[in-house]
Amino acid sequence: MKTHSLQEFQKTAENFVSNLSPSSQKAVVVGLYGNLGAGKTTFTQAVAKSLGVEETVTSPTFVIEKIYELTNQKFSHFIHIDAYRLEKSEELLHLGWQKIISDSKNLILMEWPDRVLDIMPRHIQVKLTHLSENERQIEIML
Numbered sequence: 278m279k280t281h282s283l284q285e286f287q288k289t290a291e292n293f294v295s296n297l298s299p300s301s302q303k304a305v306v307v308g309l310y311g312n313l314g315a316g317k318t319t320f321t322q323a324v325a326k327s328l329g330v331e332e333t334v335t336s337p338t339f340v341i342e343k344i345y346e347l348t349n350q351k352f353s354h355f356i357h358i359d360a361y362r363l364e365k366s367e368e369l370l371h372l373g374w375q376k377i378i379s380d381s382k383n384l385i386l387m388e389w390p391d392r393v394l395d396i397m398p399r400h401i402q403v404k405l406t407h408l409s410e411n412e413r414q415i416e417i418m419l
């Protein structure tokens with residue numbers, strides 16, 4: 278679909294997360310694909326907000342991974358990862374990746390999954406495209 282404003286984009290992200298349910302076996306993993314500035318962090322911030330995360334969700338480019346504890350939600354943790362600066366997938370393995378993706382109470386949103394595709398489990402692909410200053414294309418592949 279195509280969104281025409283930041284507000285509509287954020288609303289779409291909220292709808293997206295409201296339609297997600299935990300699986301019984303493993304984490305729900307969402308890969309956010311799209312060029313620099315496409316809106317990956319903005320999408321993540323809208324998702325975090327709708328899950329009740331009160332702290333400001335900043336881009337984890339330098340810390341790679343941020344874990345937010347959720348209260349009264351379908352998931353117990355919201356994990357935001359930015360793989361942009363990772364040189365090897367192994368670095369993510371050192372951050373406990375296998376354990377994180379094994380926990381069915383986790384919802385993981387990953388920016389730049391293309392960087393670590395070899396260790397990505399089956400995931401929901403969200404592809405964001407910058408169309409103009411205020412317009413974005415959002416494609417979701419389950």
Ligand SMILES: Nc1ncnc2c1ncn2[C@@H]1O[C@H](COP(=O)(O)OP(=O)(O)OP(=O)(O)O)[C@@H](O)[C@H]1O
Nearest residue numbers: 282283286312313314315316317318319410411413
């Ligand atoms: N749907 C939108 N409508 C208007 N502006 C947007 C939209 N999405 C993002 N922006 C703006 O575009 C800029 C970049 O967005 P954002 O940081 O979310 O991109 P990104 O995909 O995470 O980039 P990066 O690859 O650098 O991590 C920000 O200033 C943000 O406010």
Ligand SMILES: [Mg+2]
Nearest residue numbers: 317318336388
């Ligand atoms: Mg970003």
